[in-house]
Amino acid sequence: MEKRRFDSMITLTGHTLSLQEIKRVCYDNERIEIAPASIQKVEKSRNAVKSIVKNGRTIYGINTGFGKFSDVKIDEQDVNELQQHLIRSHACGVGEPFPKIVSRAIMLLRINALIKGYSGIRMAIVEQLTTLINEQIHPVIPQQGSLGASGDLAPLSHLALVLTGEGKVYYKEAVYATKTIFDLLGIKPVELKAKEGLALINGTQAMTAQGVINYLEVETLAYQAEWIAAMTMEGLNGIIDAFHPAIHEARGYPQQIDVARRMNHLLQGSKLVTHQGEMRVQDAYSLRCIPQVHGASWQSFDYVKEKLEIEANAATDNPLIFEDGQTIISGGNFHGQPIALAMDFMKIGIAELANISERRVERLVNPQLNDLPPFLSAKPGLQSGAMIMQYTAASLVSENKTLAHPASVDSIPSSANQEDHVSMGTIGARHAYTILQNSRRVLAIELICAMQAVEHREKIKLSSSTSSLYNKARQIVxxxxxxxxxxxxxxxxxxxxxxxDFSWKISP
Incomplete structure (x- = not known):
C-alpha cells in the first residue's frame, strides 16, 4: 500500500483505536502518544502492584510462578528476577520472523492494551514501546511457537526481550542486536519489575496484529477482485442482467447487493457485455454468481473486522487489576478463541475469492468454453500462451484449500495440562496471510488473461472503469x-x- 505522511499524531487511550488508525501507524509510520487520562490509569494500576508486593499478598504472576508453577510462592527479593527469567525462558519462537509491519502492529496493540489500566505495569514500559514505534525500531519476532493461549507467549516474549536490550531488531532495513541500536540512539534498556514480564507476554497481540494486517490487505484485494472480474465479464461477453438490483434485493444480503451495485458501476457504458438472450440465456456460475460468492466473502470480512476492532481495544492479560487493586482476578482473556475463529472464517472467505477467480481463468483460456484463441495464444500450437498460467492458478487455489483447514478446531494441552485447551489462533492468522498472498497471485493471473481477452474483443469497447484498469495494468505487463x-x-x-489501492477509482 502506498505510504502517506500525516502531520498529526495518533493518541492512544486503550479504548478507541480503530483499524484505520492502525493502518496509519503501520503503513504510514505515523507517530503515537499516550492520552493523559490513560497515563493516570497506568500509574494507579502500578501503585496497586507495589502495595501487593509490599504487603506480601499472594497474587498469581506477581509473587508466584507461572502456569503449573502457580502454587510456588516467590520471595519479595526475587520478584524482579522472576520476570526476567519468564521472558527469557518463554522466548522459544522459531521459524521466519513476522514482517516488520506486523511487528509494528504487535507493539501498537500491546501498548493499547497496557494503558487500559488493568495490567499493573510502569509507564516506563509503555514509554519504551512508544519510543520503539516512533523511532521505527521493530523487534524481530519469530512467527512459530504460539498456541494462542495463554495468549501469544512465545512471540510476545521476543518483543519483551527487546525492551530489556536483548534480542534483535529491524532498523533501517537491516537486522541488528538490540543493544547495538540502543547504544546508537541512546535508548536505555528497562529492568522488568513485579508482574511486568507477565503483563507484556500474556495477550493476543501477535494473532490480532497479523489479523489486522490481513484485513487491511484483503479489503483492498476484495475490491480488486471485483474490478478484475468486471474485465473478465467483458472478455467473455458476460450477461450483465445477472447484476440487476432486483435479483439481489430479493435475497436481501447487504454485501451481495453492494457487490452487484459495484459491478454494474464498473461495467457502465461497456459495449462488450451482453444481455440475456443476445448470445446465450445465462452464464456459468463463476460469472453469474459473482455478487453471491464475492458478497459472501465480504460477509466473512465484515465479521472479522468487528472482532478485530474489539480485540484491538481489549485487556487480554492475566491477572487483571480492578478497583485500584482491591480486586485482582485471574481469568482467561488471553484465550485467543474469538480471533482464532475469525481467522479461520477469513481464510475461507479469501480462498473463495481465489477459487472463483481460477474458474474464470479457465473460462478465459479453454477453447471449449469460449470463442477466443485457444489459451489466448498468439499462435496456437506453436505457442502455449496462458495454458500454464491456469495450472499455476489451480496449484495456488489447491494449496489454499489445505491452508483453509480450521486451526481453531485443534488443541494440544500444555503446561502439564494446566492449560488444557488452546486456540491456535496465531496459526490461523499466519495461514490466512499465506492464503492472501496466494490469492493475489491468482487474481494477477486472471487480470493478465482478461486483458488479453479484451484485446481480442476490441478494447475500445471497454467501460471507462475497466479501460482505466487496463491502461494502468498494461504499464506493468x-x-x-x-x-x-x-x-x-x-x-x-x-x-x-x-x-x-484502487478500492473504487483508478485515475486515468
Missing part, C-alpha cells in the same frame, strides 16, 4: 505477442496489486 517467461509477469502484477 505488456500484451502477449509471443510466449515469454510469464512467471515474471505474474510477480510484477502481483506486486502492483499489493501496492495499489
Amino acid at each position: 505488456p500484451s502477449i505477442k509471443e510466449d515469454r517467461v510469464f512467471s515474471e509477469d505474474i510477480e510484477r502484477l502481483t506486486d502492483w496489486l499489493r501496492e495499489t
Whole structure:
C-alpha cells in the first residue's frame, strides 16, 4: 500500500483505536502518544502492584510462578528476577520472523492494551514501546511457537526481550542486536519489575496484529477482485442482467447487493457485455454468481473486522487489576478463541475469492468454453500462451484449500495440562496471510488473461472503469505477442496489486 505522511499524531487511550488508525501507524509510520487520562490509569494500576508486593499478598504472576508453577510462592527479593527469567525462558519462537509491519502492529496493540489500566505495569514500559514505534525500531519476532493461549507467549516474549536490550531488531532495513541500536540512539534498556514480564507476554497481540494486517490487505484485494472480474465479464461477453438490483434485493444480503451495485458501476457504458438472450440465456456460475460468492466473502470480512476492532481495544492479560487493586482476578482473556475463529472464517472467505477467480481463468483460456484463441495464444500450437498460467492458478487455489483447514478446531494441552485447551489462533492468522498472498497471485493471473481477452474483443469497447484498469495494468505487463517467461509477469502484477489501492477509482 502506498505510504502517506500525516502531520498529526495518533493518541492512544486503550479504548478507541480503530483499524484505520492502525493502518496509519503501520503503513504510514505515523507517530503515537499516550492520552493523559490513560497515563493516570497506568500509574494507579502500578501503585496497586507495589502495595501487593509490599504487603506480601499472594497474587498469581506477581509473587508466584507461572502456569503449573502457580502454587510456588516467590520471595519479595526475587520478584524482579522472576520476570526476567519468564521472558527469557518463554522466548522459544522459531521459524521466519513476522514482517516488520506486523511487528509494528504487535507493539501498537500491546501498548493499547497496557494503558487500559488493568495490567499493573510502569509507564516506563509503555514509554519504551512508544519510543520503539516512533523511532521505527521493530523487534524481530519469530512467527512459530504460539498456541494462542495463554495468549501469544512465545512471540510476545521476543518483543519483551527487546525492551530489556536483548534480542534483535529491524532498523533501517537491516537486522541488528538490540543493544547495538540502543547504544546508537541512546535508548536505555528497562529492568522488568513485579508482574511486568507477565503483563507484556500474556495477550493476543501477535494473532490480532497479523489479523489486522490481513484485513487491511484483503479489503483492498476484495475490491480488486471485483474490478478484475468486471474485465473478465467483458472478455467473455458476460450477461450483465445477472447484476440487476432486483435479483439481489430479493435475497436481501447487504454485501451481495453492494457487490452487484459495484459491478454494474464498473461495467457502465461497456459495449462488450451482453444481455440475456443476445448470445446465450445465462452464464456459468463463476460469472453469474459473482455478487453471491464475492458478497459472501465480504460477509466473512465484515465479521472479522468487528472482532478485530474489539480485540484491538481489549485487556487480554492475566491477572487483571480492578478497583485500584482491591480486586485482582485471574481469568482467561488471553484465550485467543474469538480471533482464532475469525481467522479461520477469513481464510475461507479469501480462498473463495481465489477459487472463483481460477474458474474464470479457465473460462478465459479453454477453447471449449469460449470463442477466443485457444489459451489466448498468439499462435496456437506453436505457442502455449496462458495454458500454464491456469495450472499455476489451480496449484495456488489447491494449496489454499489445505491452508483453509480450521486451526481453531485443534488443541494440544500444555503446561502439564494446566492449560488444557488452546486456540491456535496465531496459526490461523499466519495461514490466512499465506492464503492472501496466494490469492493475489491468482487474481494477477486472471487480470493478465482478461486483458488479453479484451484485446481480442476490441478494447475500445471497454467501460471507462475497466479501460482505466487496463491502461494502468498494461504499464506493468505488456500484451502477449509471443510466449515469454510469464512467471515474471505474474510477480510484477502481483506486486502492483499489493501496492495499489484502487478500492473504487483508478485515475486515468
